[in-house]
Amino acid sequence: MKLTYETALEFLELSIEYLKFTKVVLERPDYAIGQVRSLLFIDETIFFETQKNTLQSKNKIEMIVKDRLTSDEYTVFKKKLILAEKSFITNDNHNYYMERMYRGYIRLATVAIGQLLCSEGLLQNTDDIYYMYIDEIKMVLKDRTFDKTVINDRKEQYMKQKKLLAPEMIGQLLPEYDMSNNIHSDCSDSSKVEAVKGVSGLKKRVRGKVYVGMPEVLEEDSILVLPHSHCGDILPLLSKVKGLIFNWGSPYDHPGIIAREMNIPAIYKTNNAMDILKTGDEIELDGYTGVVTVLKRLD
Structure with a gap:
């Protein structure tokens, strides 16, 4: 069904009412649907191989610990390990879930309305909807008019305030970067193709071969590509990562x-x-920009 101004307004108002009476865990149908869709296209070979290798890695480490303990010490260790695993399952995915609390229907409504207003020329960009108050969104759906300069003023104010916050990327500066313009000296290399982009955790640039999934061992220094940061215990692999x-x-x-x-x-x-990177691809990971570029695809 095509979204109209009237149905968009009704969708928004119902979403606001829904938000008042439901808990956060029930407010994320878009997240649930998105996860189901992504699972439909996942490479099951990589998934099950990663699952198997993670378990093998865990068992191997457990045996190393067992060899260093007495029988009584290992019994106590095993009980604590089981307790720790249960605790991890129930509690330690807080970042994973907190980052996906989209407030369900209210987000779906604003995203859809942003697309509608953009297609009608009332907004310059779909994301401009995030710079509007709920009452303003209701007004523009009723009156079909909105002053775009308000959005520009708020964007400018937001950028000024953002400069007062701590930087998104943290770490030590490298001498090979020209920080006067924050662009690396070889950024014009046309042979590099931007593949994916995200949030960086360290200002550092490396090049290497990709390994997709959780390996049991790494035979050579590699750049691991994983679903999320709680995929498994990567500590035994860090010397090769x-x-x-x-x-x-x-x-x-x-x-x-x-x-x-x-x-x-x-x-x-x-x-x-x-989905984009494959095992064996040669890539560049740029911690300054959060950009991953493909240098050479595996044939």
Whole structure:
């Protein structure tokens, strides 16, 4: 059904009412549908191989620990390990879920209305809807008019305020970067093709071969591409990991902190890295811009 001004307004008002009476966990149908759609296209070979290798890695580490403990010590360790695993399942995905609290229907409504107003020429860009108040959105749906200069003024104000916040990317500066214009000296290299882009956790640039999924072992230094930053225990692999790329996650979750402390650049929230990058591809991970470029595709 095509969205009209009248149905858009009704959708918005119903979404606001729904928001008053439901809990956050029930307000994310767009997230649930999006996850189901992404699972329909996932490479099941990579998924099950990653699952198997993660379990093998865990069992291997557990056996190493067992060899170093007495029988009584291992019994206590095993009980604590089971408790820790249960705790992780119930609690430790907080960043993963917090980043997806889209407030369900209210977000769906504003996104759809932004597209409608943009197609009608009332907004310059779909995302301009995020610079409007709810009452203003209702007004423009009723009156079919809106002063675009208001959006521009708010955007300008937002950019000024954003400069007062801490930078999204943190880490040490590298001498090979010209920070006078924040562009690397070889950025004009036309042989590089931008593949994906996300949020960087460390200002560092590396090049290397891609490995998609969680391997049991890494035979050579590689850049891992994973669904999210809680995919599995990457600690045994870190000596061979040059970089990390995640579909989801955050530089501020636990694996993000570990990667930064180990001086390993990581890119988060790419959304589609696992679909675009393939094992064996040679890429450049640029922690300054959050951009991943393909240097050479695996034939």
